[in-house]
Amino acid sequence: MDEAEERDRSARVVVNSRGKGLKQERALRTRAHILAEAAKAFALHGFNAVTIQGVADLAGMTAGAVYFHFANKQHLAYAVTEEFYTRWPALAGEVAKLDLSPADALIEFLRRTALAFQNDTVVQAGARLQIERLDAQFDLPAPFDVYGRLLSDFVGRAYDSGEFDTGIGQASLVRVLLSAMFGTQHISWVRSDRADMRERTEEVIQALIDPIRRPGTAG
Amino acid sequence: MDEAEERDRSARVVVNSRGKGLKQERALRTRAHILAEAAKAFALHGFNAVTIQGVADLAGMTAGAVYFHFANKQHLAYAVTEEFYTRWPALAGEVAKLDLSPADALIEFLRRTALAFQNDTVVQAGARLQIERLDAQFDLPAPFDVYGRLLSDFVGRAYDSGEFDTGIGQASLVRVLLSAMFGTQHISWVRSDRADMRERTEEVIQALIDPIRRPGTAG
Amino acid sequence: MDEAEERDRSARVVVNSRGKGLKQERALRTRAHILAEAAKAFALHGFNAVTIQGVADLAGMTAGAVYFHFANKQHLAYAVTEEFYTRWPALAGEVAKLDLSPADALIEFLRRTALAFQNDTVVQAGARLQIERLDAQFDLPAPFDVYGRLLSDFVGRAYDSGEFDTGIGQASLVRVLLSAMFGTQHISWVRSDRADMRERTEEVIQALIDPIRRPGTAG
Amino acid sequence: MDEAEERDRSARVVVNSRGKGLKQERALRTRAHILAEAAKAFALHGFNAVTIQGVADLAGMTAGAVYFHFANKQHLAYAVTEEFYTRWPALAGEVAKLDLSPADALIEFLRRTALAFQNDTVVQAGARLQIERLDAQFDLPAPFDVYGRLLSDFVGRAYDSGEFDTGIGQASLVRVLLSAMFGTQHISWVRSDRADMRERTEEVIQALIDPIRRPGTAG
DNA sequence: ACGTTCGGGACGGCCCGTTAGT
């Protein structure tokens, strides 16, 4: 009852805490642990095939314990997706520190995206959950928005710096890049379990970025 | 269980047929009808959310009737997917009849692909079922293979005809095109329920094909 | 989803039936059988303590079979209550055939009420379910309405016939009689498992009816 | 589990107390507070629909705190019922102080009973819990015993004083009165949420007491 | 003593895919 009440109990835990962070540390670890195992399960099997009991088994706990930290299965998926969305800004931030030219920064961002899909379970799970289009989408950002906005920033800077030919509209390029990266990731997953993710990403760069790069600006 | 047994009963029907075409015709129509309704359901809700009872309701029959034509739910999905795979060669065949230059034929094929995603429920259903990666994959062609091969043919002819710059490898171009089209279709579905599918496809053409087209070969 | 749809599947069965009453006879028997066992269970343990599995066990079937006939547990209780409500008019009808004076008819109705509480599981179950005041009360008549109206009829006829003193208002008498009978039944249940139901009912008659009966009208 | 152990921990608290009245006072207040909220909940929703967590929420505490004061949910209900039973003797005591004739005292007692059902949450909760017939009945007085005995006292005194006709046996009158009052209370609850409790009680008095009252003894 | 946080364990409702028997 009283649905919108709270996302999950962890919220309440945090609220109730008044500096006594001791116990909660364990709880937070437990929660994170469950989340990690859930991410694995979602990544491997998709939302429907995952059972709470299965997640609990992976996490070495009982289903009841999982329900202490997450109100229901949807919220578990929600939490994974939420964490998934934090990955891209973090990645962009790291790239920003690297002091590269705008075009090179964009390329580096794409390359690290590929790595994330290969290695980061949360990213894999998030992508899969998103693709499965569960009905209740909560109030999360729309799919592709976060990543699309970051791409847009990188591309915008490259256009502004004069590194790119302006043969194609900036917004169009972003959309095609987004589509190509998403498609690449998915197909690489289906065909090679992501083994060729990096080569395929290089091909995207070759096909979409190299051609519009002004001569003499290559990294 | 007893898997290899038969794909579905319709096979047997065909085998058993010895001139009693009357009943079979009705049965075939019923089967096709169920399939069409199942495609709608799968396209809208995905495999798991679809129930046999739901399909039966849509088709105006009972679940038992569905089970007469399809051994189980997997086979229903299988049949939809199978039909989905026939769409691409058909589409390519139509394009071939149009007597276009190889590059124009490729472009036309992409444009018709976009239309198919917009209008053809079987295509929509097939794409969604494939994306959901159900465990039992039967002995169908691997996802993207059929479409990829056709793309490869079109691109190959364009390369051979000298319409395309050879800046990027042929196979690479095909893969990026495939990824971009798949990604475009999915994102267009998520974001606009496929309303902008055509504009987005034009952007793919602009970004991936126009730049490598030799001057003076434009349609 | 689509809640109000149908009360339970039996409705659909009936609707779908087009004269082929054969199969349904078995189904109807099964349904009645489940209902009878459910009544026993509800009478003994109350709504909450009864499980669908328990009813199924009593009925010698699986829970799934129960769900074929009744959409859910609430509807099972609903069906029992519905049948419970048919009992009182039936009882009144039998009494009416007996050709008694109005006052005697009233008394006979009360006595048979007592017997029904002693012997009729559906009556016991209905009374208990009603007392537990489950939230969703469907569109059934309000509790006590059916019985109250019948009482009102009997009392009214006795007043009209001049058998009763008019010391107390007719409507008041009905309400007190109703309360006394309901209370008697419940207390008899709690205290003696209904063993003394008949004596207690006689006491109600003595206390409430005998005093207002005109001399010379006794049965 | 170890049933007879202890009713609830409050017992131990009392035993252990040796002058440290300070803490206990808070504990006792907490306990009383929980009990009051539990009574509200039981009165409104019945035993099964009440959850320990719900009571804790109402009381502004955690479920664990409730479990400190009450061993389990049954004991919570037990404690409410126990308090419920104290109400009737208290009521009778107040009436006794009023210096009324025996018959008038009886009537006053009935009227105050009606008021209690209207206003006293504990009474409402107790009545409901009793009616739901939970399995474990502890060692509480049997339902209706306390109230019945008091009624018996009042009626006995009225008989002894010669205010009542002896047309009906004393014990019978008590039983019918008890039934009528219980039924009245329940039906008034169901039909009008107790709004007409007082009028209905007057009708009981009219129907059961007035007719047997000797002329010239009216209040 | 009093209260909280975290977690265990059990199970009930319900649904759904599926199959005999017509």
Add this chain to the structure above:
DNA sequence: ACTAACGGGCCGTCCCGAACGT
């Protein structure tokens, strides 16, 4: 082609303890 029934399993909830402060 349908009716009736089976069997299995998943979600979610609830009662309750155990460890740990305060």
